[in-house]
Amino acid sequence: MDDKAVKSEIAESWNEEAAYYDTHVSHGIQTEEERLLWMNAFQTVLPPGDSLSILDVGCGTGAMGLILAEMGHAVTGIDLSEGMMGIGRKKAETAHLPMTFQSGDAEDPPFAENTFDVVINRHLLWTLPHPDTALANWYQVLKPEGVVVVIDGVWDDGSVISAVRRRTSSVFARILEPHPHGEKGYSTKVCDALPNRGGVPEAEARRYMENTGFVGISILNLDHIRVNQRQRLKWYQKINPISPYYLMAGRKEICP
Structure with a gap:
């Protein structure tokens, strides 16, 4: 399956989830x-x-970008999914926040070198066919001393116990929810094209950054945000294993 077909299916999958994406805990800021x-x-x-210039790659509905815009920064979001960005544009308009949304490939942002102070993304690395290429291109569009911020975790550690818990939670979600998250999901061929489809361990994310040339790498544990989000989970969602989560x-x- 070539890259164009992979990314077309990924975009369509998120288009189908756009209308209810923000209703899920850990996706929309509730x-x-x-x-x-x-x-x-x-x-x-x-x-x-x-007022930093910030690029939100794989911005989706703008959950992270709109917070940064509220903090006074100039935020540009790019995504393959027009459906997700359509929701984001409405949110920005309603909140009177100046975040710009435009179509673009997160692996190859359509901007000149040394354009942004910050490149940020959330829950993106796992769904990229070429994360190493993405990091290299993010490096290029950053200004010297610019910062890349990756928010990610491990959604599937490959263990039998985790698989059983996720499957059990999914069964209840399909019975009790009109639009359970990931209802359609990716095809097997797309999954096979994603090296981190189960999530990105900290060590792997660090390796991507170091190989690209980033320095001063820091890790912030986001368990406190998971704890906050967990208060709003339904009982059957709490069956899912608790995953490592970091910035x-x-x-x-x-x-030189």
């Missing part, structure tokens, strides 16, 4: 408390500056 937790997390890793940041060095 409380003021969670919003403030994300703001605090960003403040620990963003470079100095009151990793790295800096682009100034050329």
Whole structure:
């Protein structure tokens, strides 16, 4: 399956989820408390500056980008899914926040070198066919001393116990919810094209960053955000295993 077909199916899958994506805990920001937790997390890793130029790659409905726009930054979001961005544009308009959404491939952002102070993404690396290429291109569009921020985790550790728990939770979700998350999912061929389809362990994310040339790599554990989100999960959603969840940041060095 070639890259064009893989990305077309990925875009269509998210288009189908767009209308109810934000209703799922851990996707949409559903409380003021969670919003403030994300703001605090960003403040620990963003470079100095009151109005940074930020690129949100794989921005979806703008959950992260709109928080950053509210913090006073100039945010551009790109995504393959027009459906997801359509929801994001409505949210930005309703909140009067100046986040721009445009069609673009997260693995190859359509911008010149040294354009952005920050490149950020959430829950994206697992769904990229070429994460190493993506990191290299994010490095290029960052300004010297710019920061990349990756928010990710491990959704499937491959164990039998985890598989049983996820399957059990999914059965109840399909019975009790009109639109359970991941109802359609990716085809086997697309899954086979994704090296991190079960999520991205910290060590693997660090390897991508180090191989690209990022320095000063830091990791912020996001268990506190998971705990906050877990308060809003339905009983059958709590059957799912608790996954590692982190924010990793790295800096682009100034050329000697």
